[in-house]
Amino acid sequence: MAQFFQVKVQFRTEDDKGKIKKENVSYLVDAMSVTEAEARTVQYLTERGEEAFEVKAASESKIAQVVMVDVIEEAK
Secondary structure, three states: OOOEEEEEEEEEEEOOOOOEEEEEEEEEEEOOOHHHHHHHHHHHHHHOOOOOEEEEEEEEOOOOOOOOOOOOOOOO
16 A cells, blocks of 8 residues: 655745745655655656755655546547
């Protein structure tokens, strides 16, 4: 059975006026521990070229399972 963790990340960006803005984003991560969830999140963001971020928190999620369904629309 999968175990999910919520990892909260804060991104820092500079706006047009040079002011630093902070944006908080939550990620749902499939991992065996909080440490692994944090490491997977850092790896995921780093591989996508993100640099100005900080992991703020990580905790076990109450989500039991994620259901993914492929939807194919039929042409009418």
